[in-house]
Amino acid sequence: MIEYRPLRVALLGAGSVGAQVADQLLTHRDELAARIGASIELAGVAVRSLDAKRDTDIPRELLTTDAESLILGADIVVEVMGGLEPARTLILQALTSGADVITANKALLATHGPELFEAAGQVGAQLYYEAAVGGAIPIIRPLRDSLAGDRVQRILGIVNGTTNFILDRMDAHGESMEEALATATALGYAEADPTADVGGYDAAQKAAILASLAFHTLVPADAVYREGITEVTLEQVVAARKAGYVVKLLAICEQLVDPATGQRGVSARVHPALIPLSHPLAAVHGANNAVFVEAEAAGSLMFYGAGAGGIQTASAVLGDVVSAARRHVVGGPGVAESTHADLPVLPISAVTTRYQIALQVADEPGVLAVIAALFQSHGVSVETVQQAVSVVDPAVDPARAGQALGAATLVIGTHEASEADLAATVAALSTSSVVHSVTSVLRVEGL
Amino acid sequence: MIEYRPLRVALLGAGSVGAQVADQLLTHRDELAARIGASIELAGVAVRSLDAKRDTDIPRELLTTDAESLILGADIVVEVMGGLEPARTLILQALTSGADVITANKALLATHGPELFEAAGQVGAQLYYEAAVGGAIPIIRPLRDSLAGDRVQRILGIVNGTTNFILDRMDAHGESMEEALATATALGYAEADPTADVGGYDAAQKAAILASLAFHTLVPADAVYREGITEVTLEQVVAARKAGYVVKLLAICEQLVDPATGQRGVSARVHPALIPLSHPLAAVHGANNAVFVEAEAAGSLMFYGAGAGGIQTASAVLGDVVSAARRHVVGGPGVAESTHADLPVLPISAVTTRYQIALQVADEPGVLAVIAALFQSHGVSVETVQQAVSVVDPAVDPARAGQALGAATLVIGTHEASEADLAATVAALSTSSVVHSVTSVLRVEGL
Numbered sequence: 001m002i003e004y005r006p007l008r009v010a011l012l013g014a015g016s017v018g019a020q021v022a023d024q025l026l027t028h029r030d031e032l033a034a035r036i037g038a039s040i041e042l043a044g045v046a047v048r049s050l051d052a053k054r055d056t057d058i059p060r061e062l063l064t065t066d067a068e069s070l071i072l073g074a075d076i077v078v079e080v081m082g083g084l085e086p087a088r089t090l091i092l093q094a095l096t097s098g099a100d101v102i103t104a105n106k107a108l109l110a111t112h113g114p115e116l117f118e119a120a121g122q123v124g125a126q127l128y129y130e131a132a133v134g135g136a137i138p139i140i141r142p143l144r145d146s147l148a149g150d151r152v153q154r155i156l157g158i159v160n161g162t163t164n165f166i167l168d169r170m171d172a173h174g175e176s177m178e179e180a181l182a183t184a185t186a187l188g189y190a191e192a193d194p195t196a197d198v199g200g201y202d203a204a205q206k207a208a209i210l211a212s213l214a215f216h217t218l219v220p221a222d223a224v225y226r227e228g229i230t231e232v233t234l235e236q237v238v239a240a241r242k243a244g245y246v247v248k249l250l251a252i253c254e255q256l257v258d259p260a261t262g263q264r265g266v267s268a269r270v271h272p273a274l275i276p277l278s279h280p281l282a283a284v285h286g287a288n289n290a291v292f293v294e295a296e297a298a299g300s301l302m303f304y305g306a307g308a309g310g311i312q313t314a315s316a317v318l319g320d321v322v323s324a325a326r327r328h329v330v331g332g333p334g335v336a337e338s339t340h341a342d343l344p345v346l347p348i349s350a351v352t353t354r355y356q357i358a359l360q361v362a363d364e365p366g367v368l369a370v371i372a373a374l375f376q377s378h379g380v381s382v383e384t385v386q387q388a389v390s391v392v393d394p395a396v397d398p399a400r401a402g403q404a405l406g407a408a409t410l411v412i413g414t415h416e417a418s419e420a421d422l423a424a425t426v427a428a429l430s431t432s433s434v435v436h437s438v439t440s441v442l443r444v445e446g447l
Numbered sequence: 448m449i450e451y452r453p454l455r456v457a458l459l460g461a462g463s464v465g466a467q468v469a470d471q472l473l474t475h476r477d478e479l480a481a482r483i484g485a486s487i488e489l490a491g492v493a494v495r496s497l498d499a500k501r502d503t504d505i506p507r508e509l510l511t512t513d514a515e516s517l518i519l520g521a522d523i524v525v526e527v528m529g530g531l532e533p534a535r536t537l538i539l540q541a542l543t544s545g546a547d548v549i550t551a552n553k554a555l556l557a558t559h560g561p562e563l564f565e566a567a568g569q570v571g572a573q574l575y576y577e578a579a580v581g582g583a584i585p586i587i588r589p590l591r592d593s594l595a596g597d598r599v600q601r602i603l604g605i606v607n608g609t610t611n612f613i614l615d616r617m618d619a620h621g622e623s624m625e626e627a628l629a630t631a632t633a634l635g636y637a638e639a640d641p642t643a644d645v646g647g648y649d650a651a652q653k654a655a656i657l658a659s660l661a662f663h664t665l666v667p668a669d670a671v672y673r674e675g676i677t678e679v680t681l682e683q684v685v686a687a688r689k690a691g692y693v694v695k696l697l698a699i700c701e702q703l704v705d706p707a708t709g710q711r712g713v714s715a716r717v718h719p720a721l722i723p724l725s726h727p728l729a730a731v732h733g734a735n736n737a738v739f740v741e742a743e744a745a746g747s748l749m750f751y752g753a754g755a756g757g758i759q760t761a762s763a764v765l766g767d768v769v770s771a772a773r774r775h776v777v778g779g780p781g782v783a784e785s786t787h788a789d790l791p792v793l794p795i796s797a798v799t800t801r802y803q804i805a806l807q808v809a810d811e812p813g814v815l816a817v818i819a820a821l822f823q824s825h826g827v828s829v830e831t832v833q834q835a836v837s838v839v840d841p842a843v844d845p846a847r848a849g850q851a852l853g854a855a856t857l858v859i860g861t862h863e864a865s866e867a868d869l870a871a872t873v874a875a876l877s878t879s880s881v882v883h884s885v886t887s888v889l890r891v892e893g894l
Contacts, residue, residue: 024596024744034788035595035663130593136745138585138593146577146585148482149471149765216482280751283730297471297762298583301752304727305745315744318596341481 006041007325010074010099012067012090013081014047016310017104017131019056021078021317026058032318036325044070046081072097076324078317079103080131088112095119095127100324104131104313110205110221113212126327128320133206134159134289136312137305138319143213143293151296152214154254156275156445159206161287161307162197163229163249165189167272168285170237171246177232189287200228203251203270210291211253211268216341219253225269225348232272236440239358239411243386245274246282250445255343258350259418265346271443274356279446292446352416354383354447358440359429363408367434371410374432378425384413407436413444453488454772457521457546459514459537460528461494463757464551464578466503468525468764473505479765483772491517493528519544523771525764526550527578535559542566542574547771551578551760557652557668560659573774575767580606580653581736583759584752585766590660590740598743599661601701603722603892606653608734608754609644610676610696612636614719615732617684618693624679636734647675650698650717657738658700658715663788666700672716672795679719683887686805686858690833692721693729697892702790705797706865712793718890721803726893739893799863801830801894805887806876810855814881818857821879825872831860854883860891 011022025032025042033039045058046067064070067090071077077094079087079101087108094101096119103109109116109132120127130140134157143152158164162184169180181198184190196202204224211219229249240247250273257264275282280302284290289307294300306312361367368385375382388409414422422441429435458469472479472489480486492505493514511517514537518524524541526534526548534555541548543566550556556563556579567574577587581604590599605611609631616627628645631637643649651671658666676696687694697720704711722729727749731737736754741747753759808814815832822829835856861869869888876882 020744028596028598031598032596136597136742137748138589141588141593142585145770146588146763146766148769149475149479149767150583150762151475151478280730283727295583295762297467297758297765299753299756299759301584301750303748303750305748309746311744312746315597315742316593318744319593320596322595323592 006039007075007328008043008073009040009076009078009321010043010070010094011045012077012079012087014045014054014056014058014063015080015082017313017317018045018080019054019058020310020314021080022058022062023056024314024318025321032322036322036329038325038329040076040321040325043074046070068093071099074099075328076321077101078321079105080317082107084108084111088116091116092119095125096123098123098125100126100128100327102128102317102320102324104129104317106132106202106205106209110208113209114218126324128324129209130320131313131316133209134291134303135305135307135309136315137289137291137303137307138316139210139291139303140213142303143210147293147295147298150298152293153296154294155210155214155252155291156281157206157210157251157291158248158281158284158289159251159291159307160197160200160203160249161289162190162194163200163203164284164289165287166198167229167232167237167247167249170232170234171241172285174234174238176234177230198228198230200226200249200270203249207251207253207268207270210251211266214253215255215266215343217266217343217345219266219268219345223268223345225271227271229272233440236442239440240274240442241277243356243411244277245444246277247272247442248275248281248284250275252445256346256350258346259352260350260420263344263346265344265350267346267348267351269348269351273443273445275446281446349418349420352418354416354444355414355422356440356442356444357412357414357426357429357438359410359412359438360436361408361410362434362436363406364434367408368410370432370434371412371429374428375412375414375425378428379421380417380425381415382412383415386411409439453486454522454775455488455490455520456523456525456768457490457517458492459524459526459534461492461501461503461505461510462527462529464760464764465492465527466501466505467757467761468527469505469509470503471761471765472768479769483769483776485772485776487523487768487772490521493517515540518546521546522775523768524548525768526552527764529554531555531558535563538563539566542572543570545570545572547573547575547774549575549764549767549771551576551764553579553649553652553656557655560656561665573771575771576656577767578760578763580656581738581750582752582754582756583762584736584738584750584754585763586657586738586750587660589750590657594740594742594745597745599740600743601741602657602661602699602738603728604653604657604698604738605695605728605731605736606698606738606754607644607647607650607696608736609637609641610647610650611731611736612734613645614676614679614684614694614696617679617681618688619732621681621685623681624677645675645677647673647696647717650696654698654700654715654717657698658713661700662702662713662790664713664790664792666713666715666792670715670792672718674718676719680887683889686887687721687889688724690803690858691724692891693724694719694889695722695728697722699892703793703797705793706799707797710791710793712791712797714793714795714798716795716798720890720892722893728893796865796867799865801863801891802861802869803887803889803891804859804861804873804876804885806857806859806885807883808855808857809881809883810853811881814855815857817879817881818859818876821875822859822861822872825875826868827864827872828862829859830862833858
């Protein structure tokens with residue numbers, strides 16, 4: 001089923017990614033044709049307004065506001081407009097017409113993925129989405145194809161560049177959360193409203209996509225447990241480094257058994273966590289992304305690179321365009337997304353992990369024994385305790401500098417404990433008469 | 448073209464990889480069927496001797512010494528026997544019969560790749576080889592598919608676990624080359640005859656495969672420039688770390704223009720090189736592998752993991768089995784390997800890179816000026832000079848400890864220079880009256 005007419009590519013959206021995709025399709029047309037074994041043609045670019053100012057050389061005659069007509073004649077539809085609608089409706093139209101669809105729209109996939117994959121499966125079309133997670137980093141194809149004969153056990157991902165940039169500034173430059181966010185905004189790494197990034201919503205969408213793919217199970221974005229980085233303090237970051245850790249916002253996907261029910265299932269969660277400095281993820285700096293995969297046979301793998309940016313994301317989109325075009329040349333129906341495992345998505349209470357807890361306590365004999373007994377009575381096993389007596393800060397009161405304050409800081413590292421036991425422990429600590437305050441509770445991953 | 452009978456997989460070889468592949472195919476048969484959308488069946492395992500002792504539970508009735516008959520009835524043939532023959536002949540038979548072939552045989556691909564891909568293309572069969580480079584690390588599929596719409600500029604790869612283990616022992620434990628090799632042998636990281644690894648032959652085969660794929664050009668293994676690690680000394684490794692570098696055996700593939708001829712082409716080479724400690728490749732320890740890819744649009748990417756091992760390699764093979772099986776289910780001919788770019792493979796003399804050169808020189812006034820003039824007269828620009836006066840080693844002569852020896856060590860870092868100019872400079876240094884000896888010449892990469 002060799003096709004001799006050029007394959008027609010319809011592009012929906014001409015923002016930072018769309019403009020790059022169009023430029024590359026036009027500039028590298030001959031080279032792409034040689035790689036595919038057939039020519040491809042940019043049939044048109046659907047935009048909201050023909051007259052909007054754009055940073056691209058797309059010929060004006062390719063622009064159209066009529067996305068539906070553009071889709072009708074296309075073999076391959078590239079959706080880089082973002083947002084849920086009209087992206088969802090247009091992709092469904094494209095798939096129903098038999099076109100292969102490429103999307104970078106993680107929000108749409110995390111929200112309406114099942115509906116879209118179902119529509120693709122009905123007509124034997126294929127939905128590609130390498131650009132939806134990790135920008136240019138190939139992660140979807142390795143998970144879907146390279147590890148298709150293996151069993152993924154766990155994924156630890158730094159999948160949001162903005163939050164990694166902020167945490168890295170705090171760690172490397174000693175900036176506060178507010179200062180680091182301001183730096184990120186000034187340098188264009190954070191948007192005017194940074195909520196989607198710093199609140200962990202973007203990472204949660206990516207966690208849903210990765211968990212669904214890795215565990216052959218439907219994991220909707222709203223089933224992903226989510227904590228952002230807004231509560232992370234410079235003190236936590238500094239204390240972490242002293243203790244041999246770095247704070248990262250992690251997307252964690254793993255198979256586990258709920259200790260309460262014995263039920264096997266999938267956990268997908270996003271939260272700040274301590275990572276040992278020796279872990280490969282600890283060396284992921286700036287706005288870079290990395291996905292660390294633990295598989296039964298393959299062992300530990302890591303995929304690293306730029307997680308965002310128009311031209312980087314365009315690289316992933318173009319890779320999908322070539323895959324889709326090759327599939328058109330060779331014919332045959334697409335491969336449906338596999339959800340055969342159909343595991344339940346477990347709540348955060350099913351997770352067991354290590355914790356590091358910092359407390360301000362009274363500097364009195366016997367306090368440590370009280371605290372240790374409290375952990376033990378809640379079923380949480382203490383692994384390490386570090387104690388530092390608090391003294392008067394010379395900047396606050398030079399005359400009394402260094403004198404004991406009657407208080408001490410305890411940093412307690414636990415063995416693996418359940419979220420429920422840990423929460424009960426923290427609640428009991430907060431009301432204990434020897435505890436002044438619980439200053440930090442962080443999960444520890446990657447050990 | 449849905450097939451209802453199970454797809455038949457023929458396995459050639461039951462060594463450490465083959466045994467794992469067989470075990471996984473048998474153990475995870477139902478799960479693989481669910482992922483593929485069709486069942487697969489291990490039709491048989493071709494071995495040299497039915498009675499050889501094996502560390503596997505392959506049922507005896509699956510073993511056969513008649514590889515040719517086994518291939519005849521197979522949809523998918525997995526070659527993990529290694530060596531050039533009979534692997535080449537059997538793969539050609541399998542491809543000609545229309546079976547898809549999966550191989551982990553880098554030596555065969557680097558030597559007879561073009562013939563095998565040609566045979567596959569003739570009948571529309573597909574040749575998969577994810578396991579041939581980087582063990583379980585997905586690198587072939589990302590290069591072939593994910594980056595198919597981008598332009599790879601350079602690859603820096605740590606693709607041999609044995610040599611990385613040895614260099615890492617020297618760096619982290621201060622072992623000499625001989626001690627580190629002995630450790631590697633004792634721990635099973637080096638074979639009894641380590642020539643293929645420490646001589647860089649294994650890495651050169653992988654460089655040939657990566658360069659061919661990345662640059663859509665035929666790069667035979669014997670066109671790869673090759674230096675092993677046997678000449679690397681502990682002194683070089685220690686000096687490198689002091690200067691902010693680590694010594695790695697790198698497989699380097701890049702597009703470049705020969706400065707002598709103006710000809711655009713491909714360079715593929717394997718040699719020890721200094722890498723800045725801040726480079727992601729510097730953090731690749733032990734027997735791990737990593738491939739660092741620089742692409743025009745995607746920017747810098749890195750793929751990291753275990754580069755060898757039976758079960759890890761089996762993971763990559765199984766991923767290819769699933770891909771091949773899905774292709775059988777959906778039908779359609781395979782995608783031929785693209786060599787459309789057809790660039791010339793340039794000699795090492797076309798490469799320009801930075802160098803670090805260590806010299807023992809006379810500790811006299813004016814020496815530095817003589818040396819600097821010598822570099823300049825050969826067209827090599829000096830970027831950094833570090834000088835250390837040599838003194839009497841207290842262990843050798845306690846009475847004269849610390850006294851000047853009349854000699855000094857110079858470490859000279861150059862700007863980018865051509866191999867030819869550098870070679871001429873080193874030759875001139877060796878015969879200069881103020882130079883006692885040239886103690887180290889290393890290329891610097893990753894800056």
